[in-house]
Amino acid sequence: MSTEDTHRLIAQLKDLHYGTPSDTALRNELYDALIRATVAIESPLDTVRRLSFAPLQLSIAKIAVDLNLFEIIVNQDGPADVAELAQVTKAESLLLRRILRYMTSFDMIAESGPDSFKASTKTKSLATPGFQAAIKHQLSWPQRPAYLCDTMVNTIRFSFEAQLPAWVAMPKFLHDTNYQNPIDPRHTAFQQAHATPLAAFEFAMTRPELFADFSKWMALQRHDQPTWLDVFPIERISQAAKTIELSQPVFIDVGGGVGHQCAALVQRLPELSCRVRLQDLQPVVERAIPGTGVEAQAYDFWTPQLCLNAAFYYLRNVLHDYPDERCRVLLEQQLPALGASSVLLIDEMIVPSVGASRHGVELDIAMMASLAAIERTEGQWADLFRSVGLCVVETFCYDPQTGQSLMVVVPQTQ
CATH class of the missing domain: 1.10.10.10 (Winged helix-like DNA-binding domain superfamily/Winged helix DNA-binding domain)
Structure with missing residues (x-):
């Protein structure tokens, strides 16, 4: 189906909001066809x-x-x-x-x-x-x-x-x-x-x-989906590597699981492999992806950050697992480690105030039911960061459908 045909079909489907067939049999046939079409185009x-x-x-x-x-x-x-x-x-x-x-x-x-x-x-x-x-x-x-x-x-x-x-x-x-x-x-x-x-x-x-x-x-869950690396100017990471000592890590993935984001970054910037560090609990980092050159470090993010003065501290889908009070504790464990030019990269969903995606609201309710956590709006993120002396200076949205974005966060005095 051509792009033009697709746009024409979308317009026709939107017209269904203004009326559906009055004939019951015809309406049922249309309903069945639409359900099958929905499944057919699913990834x-x-x-x-x-x-x-x-x-x-x-x-x-x-x-x-x-x-x-x-x-x-x-x-x-x-x-x-x-x-x-x-x-x-x-x-x-x-x-x-x-x-x-x-x-x-x-x-x-x-x-x-x-x-x-x-x-x-x-x-x-x-x-x-x-x-x-x-x-x-x-x-x-x-x-x-x-x-x-x-x-x-x-x-x-x-x-x-x-x-x-x-x-x-x-x-x-x-x-x-x-x-x-x-x-x-x-x-x-x-x-x-x-x-x-x-x-x-x-x-x-x-x-x-x-x-x-x-x-x-x-x-x-994000296989073949856009990532923060598609929108963030990664030359900033390369540039930062030149301004700090060679023995110093440049990029810290806090609570990074087995290291999928670290591996993706190193694939883009292979020269930095030995200066990218993965942090998570010991049982998790023991299963880290091998052969990437990334250093894996056992770390509990409820304790003070072990690595000081890195250029970037990256947290992906960590804060959405917790209510505000726990997020403040977690962030406060990272703050003393920040150097004069350090930044936090917060990779999370930003729920729009109007027109939230179905996937976004599904996750929000699921997080509430099991974790007392929340998928936050832009205002809620700003309030959370402000409560610990931080502010968002840039936002890079890499998945407009879900609002998944990378927020560049720094101390308010920086």
Whole structure:
């Protein structure tokens, strides 16, 4: 299909918002064709995400039913903002904003502006008692089909075994906590679902097969996806290497897993291989990618940074695993190590205030359910960094669809 044909088809599909066939049989045929077309154009990663996150829609719909959100929004004379809805539902504003953002992305409701929501074409149906009874019924089944564990692998298995129980438990957990935004990693729907006092990462470490699935998913989730190296001027890294002593590391990957980002950087700048350092916990760095020339160092990022005065300290998808309070502790462990020209490179998703992607809102709710963590907006990132004396001086977005970006962060006095 040519680019011109593709654009023409997209325009025709957008016209469906203004009306669908009145003939039921024809509409069903169109619906089936669109579903098949959606699957046909999926990348392998799209397929994994669809299968992994699909149950989350039912959990969010159940929370919306419990809060009476569909009926409240349908009965509004016009758009309602988060503050108004929070007052009516008694839910915390931050939690409610995250739930509403997810609902918007999946067309359960519509977005009319920043923090402003109204009924979509589907909201009225979802507000009826019959549809709400169906949502409650579907989430009430206590048993789950065990055969799935043996037929799905890696991401699917991890989502089913670790995340799905937390998503099923989430409506009751939020009800029991008066719809307050979770901020304690040891008090989430995950602990309720798995009957454990352990934080999710601690729990995973006690289940080797679960941790193995998680590690494989982390390694493959961005396969063939854009990376920060596609947009960041890496000549800055080469230039920085010339200004500090040869014995000094230039680039530190903090909490970098087995070193995929280090390996990618060294592939672009092979002359720096011995000056790139990977840091993570001992059991993790023991499995570091071999043959890259990268130095692997055992380090716990809850303790003071071991390497002083490096040019770049890179953290990829670390901060989104934790609520603000824990992020502040983590960042404060890095700050004393920064030299006069050191910078932090923070590789994270930036959720837009309006029009968040489906994948972004899925991750946000998943992080909340299991980790009491959050995918942050630009303003939330700025507030977090400001609270520890840091500021963002540049942002390089390398995946506009998800908002995945590299933020260049420095001390406010620098």
